[in-house]
Amino acid sequence: MNSNGDGMTQARETGTLGKLMVLLDLVTHAAAPLRFTDILALAGQPRGTLHRQLSHLVEEGLLELDGDGRYAPGLRLLDFAARSWARNEFRMIAEPHLADLQQATGETVHLGVLRGSSIIYLDKVEGRQPVRMYSQIGNASPCYCTGVGKAALSLLPPDRLADLLAGLSFTRFTASTHGSAETLLAEIREIADQGYAFDREEHEAGIRCVAAPVWSEDRTFIGGISITGPAYRLSMELLREWAVPVQLAAGRIMEGMRIRLGPRR
Amino acid sequence: MNSNGDGMTQARETGTLGKLMVLLDLVTHAAAPLRFTDILALAGQPRGTLHRQLSHLVEEGLLELDGDGRYAPGLRLLDFAARSWARNEFRMIAEPHLADLQQATGETVHLGVLRGSSIIYLDKVEGRQPVRMYSQIGNASPCYCTGVGKAALSLLPPDRLADLLAGLSFTRFTASTHGSAETLLAEIREIADQGYAFDREEHEAGIRCVAAPVWSEDRTFIGGISITGPAYRLSMELLREWAVPVQLAAGRIMEGMRIRLGPRR
DNA sequence: AAATTAAGTTCCACATAATGGAACAAAATA
DNA sequence: TATTTTGTTCCATTATGTGGAACTTAATTT
Known part of the structure; x- marks a missing residue:
């Protein structure tokens, strides 16, 4: 089992x-x-x-x-994974936009996609330090307590969302982690309206993020990008400001996909 | 077994x-x-x-x-790969020593192991720039034209080495890539004597390295560490000097394995 | 638009490969 | 040494994968 x-x-x-x-x-x-x-x-x-x-x-x-x-x-x-990653078109297209966003904010930027009910991180761009590679990339995190995860969920049609929520078991990582499908669903509706999501220290205490949804036209990739950082540096006010650049970057990535892959027949 | x-x-x-x-x-x-x-x-x-x-x-x-x-x-x-990498004991033990070596030389340091007749890179420590992750890590390179590869081969007992060489097909990546088992074997004998190996632009034009062999006691990991960089910055003379710190770092990693894993039964 | 070809999917009698209980071998422990 | 635990091999049985052919769908040509 x-x-x-x-x-x-x-x-x-x-x-x-x-x-x-x-x-x-x-x-x-x-x-x-x-x-x-x-x-x-x-x-x-x-x-x-x-x-x-x-x-x-x-x-x-x-x-x-x-x-x-x-x-x-x-x-x-x-x-296998190295090749899977290196050749991933979605990731390649997103790459420069992630770097721009990192430059603009100075904080860490993530790209993740929904697989099952997990978010798999496809890329991460950090500032200074010699980054520990693979750290985060490839990692699977729950969708219900990450910014990228909730942004991704806001893209799902109601029935698929319902199915997915029904299969979740809510592990409470911090005091603010969602504990039930009801509260989560309410937030997802809100996210769908406004077009961006927050992680208010729901996965890891002291870590916040703003995320915006991203998807490929054939819906092979449903995910998001986020700016992540320590709560002491990223006030909720600042995150609300950053919702705009995150959404713009998300838009540019999706435009890149259209140009690169051509219109759907 | x-x-x-x-x-x-x-x-x-x-x-x-x-x-x-x-x-x-x-x-x-x-x-x-x-x-x-x-x-x-x-x-x-x-x-x-x-x-x-x-x-x-x-x-x-x-x-x-x-x-x-x-x-x-x-x-x-x-x-899968993220977990495979994150939990790899060999890599974890080597990590600080790779970082030290990077600090000491300012150049890029690699850790690789032999799998079949390929070297799989387990880690890479670079200086400054926001490194493109996964780049190199996980990649499989031929053993006959990389410093780590030749260092690894120098650890093999004659019969296993012969078997492996017999199965190789020599692709010439540059003018100095080994083209036959004979010349390679001669160099491997030399490497076994002196305890370190060079890559004289054999895999990629303009890229040189010094490598030293590393192995785990149960021989699950046979590989090496290397310092890599552009030929214009890394003269063969400088590489010969660096053979010492590379060998020292290799020794410390192997000592770390003994301490961490305890003596073999 | 109809005809034609190619691309992709499903079906089912048959062959292969996986199953699992039991016997066997090798270490570890008493 | 005896005993238990752990790991490996064997083989009749059965589940699973095989592959040719029929079928459906999409693309291309006339």
Whole structure:
């Protein structure tokens, strides 16, 4: 039973691939490399079956087995991801606009898209410091407590939104995290009206952001961009001012998509 | 444990997973998103079979199908990779030492490991500029024309080295790229003696590096660290001087592994 | 607009690959 | 040494993937 709270796995768990992906998820979500027996307990598969499944994953480089018999995520995943990221058109088009926004505000800018009920961050532009790469990029965060997430939700048609909300389990990360679908839905309606969203320290205490929705024409990407920073530097008043440049940048990204990809037939 | 003598566990291309991985490789390696028919030609599978295979990959989020029927790498790969990277012990231990080396030299520092006959870069520390993330990290480069690659090869026992060299095809990226196993082998012997390797513009014209080998005790990670930069700034003389700090940093990383992970049983 | 071709999807008898219980082997622990 | 725990192999059974063909839809040509 897949009990991960992020709900991003709407994939079927039957079929050879499905079962293997559950295992891969299990191992990559673990805090530390797992022993065979640990996985056995978590996966609830017969010993023989599990052993073969893991062997296959190791053979393909999706998992790695160290000298102590501990299974860790395989580095082949990095290679796949690097290409997935480098060639992503949405990200490429957004890139210069993210940089502009970073320059204009001096704060960190994110680009994220909705996948299942998670936001996956596609890019991050920070100011000064030698950034720890991969940090944030690729990370999946809940949609109900991030600026980008709520901006994305405001783009969904009512029925899809309802379906998604029904499947959420609300983990309270801070005192201001939404605790129910009702309050969240109310805020999403508001966001749909005004065209921008805030994160009022809902995911991480002391961190705020303003976000605007972004989408591709074929709706393959539904997500948003945001300016994020520490609460002591980003008053709610300042964030309200920044709603304008964020929305403008979002608009420019979407225009870039139209030009680049041509009109829909 | 995997008891095959050849050491280098190359992925088999049979079995459900194996076939799917071939497809995933195909799509992620393509310069642009592929249509069904393009993949059909490349994969040489029957139409029905291919269609179902692709559907499964899409269902699992490993591929994505846009509105135009083009298949692109799925963003779920990013999520997997982000965790794979963030939790990698080798990388975590090496991190501060890479930063020190970057500080000391002012040039870019890389950490890479050998997987098959490729070097996969696990980390990169640059100076100033807002680094384009993922750039380099996760990328797979040939072992025979990179400093880290040749340093890694110098760690292999003769038989494994011979096997690996036998399987290589030498693409000449620049005028100084090794063109045969013979000259490469000679240099690797030299590297094994002196404990450091150079890249004399062998992968990219105008780019040089010094590298030193690094390995984990259980040999799960065989790789190296390097200082890389433009040839006009990094004379061969300067690189020879830097061989010392690179080797020292490599030593500290390996010491860190011993302390962190404890002595081997 | 109709005809023609190509592209993409579904179906189902068949073959292959995964399953899982049990036996076996190897470490760890008593 | 005996005993338990952990990891690996085996093989009859069965679930799953296979692939040719029929079918549907979209694009191109006449």
